[in-house]
Each structure stands twice: as C-alpha cells, then as structure tokens.
Amino acid sequence: MEIPFTKMHGLGNNYIYIDLFKFTIAEEQLSGLAKSVSDVYTGIGSDGMILIQPSDAADVGMRIFNKDGSEGQSCGNGLRCVAKYAYENGIIQREKFQIETRANTVKAEVNVEAGLVQEVTINMGEPILRRQAIPMMGEDAPQVVAEPFTVGDEKLDVTAVSMGNPHAVFFVNSIDTTPLYELGPVIEKDQRFPDGVNVEFIEVISPRELNFQVWERGSGVTQACGTGACASVVAAVLNGSVQRNEDITVHLAGGDLIIKWDDKGSVWMTGGADVIATGTYFLADNI
Numbered sequence: 001m002e003i004p005f006t007k008m009h010g011l012g013n014n015y016i017y018i019d020l021f022k023f024t025i026a027e028e029q030l031s032g033l034a035k036s037v038s039d040v041y042t043g044i045g046s047d048g049m050i051l052i053q054p055s056d057a058a059d060v061g062m063r064i065f066n067k068d069g070s071e072g073q074s075c076g077n078g079l080r081c082v083a084k085y086a087y088e089n090g091i092i093q094r095e096k097f098q099i100e101t102r103a104n105t106v107k108a109e110v111n112v113e114a115g116l117v118q119e120v121t122i123n124m125g126e127p128i129l130r131r132q133a134i135p136m137m138g139e140d141a142p143q144v145v146a147e148p149f150t151v152g153d154e155k156l157d158v159t160a161v162s163m164g165n166p167h168a169v170f171f172v173n174s175i176d177t178t179p180l181y182e183l184g185p186v187i188e189k190d191q192r193f194p195d196g197v198n199v200e201f202i203e204v205i206s207p208r209e210l211n212f213q214v215w216e217r218g219s220g221v222t223q224a225c226g227t228g229a230c231a232s233v234v235a236a237v238l239n240g241s242v243q244r245n246e247d248i249t250v251h252l253a254g255g256d257l258i259i260k261w262d263d264k265g266s267v268w269m270t271g272g273a274d275v276i277a278t279g280t281y282f283l284a285d286n287i
C-alpha cells in the first residue's frame, strides 16, 4: 500500500502525519502502521504517527499513536503541527479554530506570515488532578503533589497531572545528572499508573524558567513533549515554584515552549511547528 505522508516536528518531537481528508486506512491497521513508520531502520523514523481527520465536534480532528503502536489521548507538539498543516493546506481558512483529540477539544490560533504559520498558541484546556482520574492507584484524593515515590533505591517525590494523558512529574536538582534512561522506562510501566505514564524530570531555574527532560509513554526519550511541558508547569505551580497566570519558559531538549496556567483554569502553550518532508510510504501488505 502506498501512503502519502508529511513528517513534521514541534521542537524535535517528530511524527509521521497522515491526512485522512485525502486517504483512508482501516482501523485495524493503525497500530501496526504507527510502529512501521516510526522504525528508524525499516520505516521513516519518528516518535510516532498522527492522523489528521474530519471531526463532527471541531474543525479538524487528531489522533496520536506512539512509536510502540499504542494510542495516546493528546499531543501538544502534534497539535501545533496539525494546526499548521490544516491552515497551510486549506482544511481551515481561519486563524482561530478548534481541534478535537481523544482527550478534549482544544482552541488553536496560528500566527501567519506570508501565508505560512510561524507559531501556534493552543488553549490545552484544564489539567486533571484527581488521583483516580490521572489515573493513579491509591486512595482517591483531589491532587497528588510531592508524594513520596520510591523507585528501586531512588527516593523521589511525584506530582501527578493529566492533560488528558497521564504525567508523573519529578523535581530534581539537575536534569543533567538525572538517570533518565534508567528511571524513565521503570516509572513508565510502574503499577501505580495502571495506564502507564509519561515521565518528566524538572529543574527549577527561576520563578519563570524550568529545565525539562521527558521519557514518553510508548516512545521513550523525545526531544520535547508539549503535554508534558504543560503538566510540568501545573506541577510547578502546585509545588509553589512558579506562579499561575505567568508565562513560564520551559527549556526542552529541542527548544523552548511558553506555558501559562491561567486563573480561569486553562493551560496555554505557545511554540513552533515545522515541516520536515513529504512523501510516499510503501507499507508492506502483511501489516
């Protein structure tokens, strides 16, 4: 099967995008296709696959699949790339529009110069803090903030936040000395998170700046994670490190995002989105 694709990235968090306004793929092929295209040796190579599709609830819909073929609920970097693609490819003719994800429907605004989207701002909606809605095992509680969380012989404190997808946020003295590759995969699959979890390690630089590292559920270490950056700012507010209603600069491996958790409850994300390549993927018939 020949599948037209666009490879895009948000701060280096890259996905293979398939436009289902123009192409149809059977539901049962999606997970295998995501694994296939993501493989750096036998596929295109990416952090996963994102579908751009018609929506009954919004101007456009998005689905995200991780490198391992699992489907996530939302993707901040992906949303900015979907917004760029939808505007530049005529799916949307307005600069403000809505995108439906499995988690929620978000509001996007594109900043356009000479017909090209330079930057995208997304209202990601409200974070979910209740323990059982993260989901996280244990006696239900309105929030999980700085809770002792031992992993092997590492005594950590976890703050759990969902942006429609689950995040376990840990504050560390330095992200440079954090054993991301050792702790990430263990925490990702920890039984205290029954649906798995995205894992963020955050170093507070100042009341308006965070350093950020991520081990993503289903994809491993990525250059950036938009929902993770949003979850990390929410966690930093809950831990008293940064303020609500302030633009917080989150330094991710792939670049910076500006995140704000406003007083009405919404989390705002502003950042870039870039096209890497377009092409045709030759999918083996046995997928």
Ligand SMILES: N[C@H](CCC[C@H](N)C(=O)O)C(=O)O
Residues within 6 Å of the ligand: 013, 066, 071, 072, 073, 074, 075, 076, 077, 078, 165, 166, 198, 216, 217, 218, 219, 222, 224, 225, 226, 227, 228
């Ligand atoms: N990279 C994405 C998050 C993917 C989340 C996915 N790993 C999951 O929740 O399973 C982002 O920019 O928000």
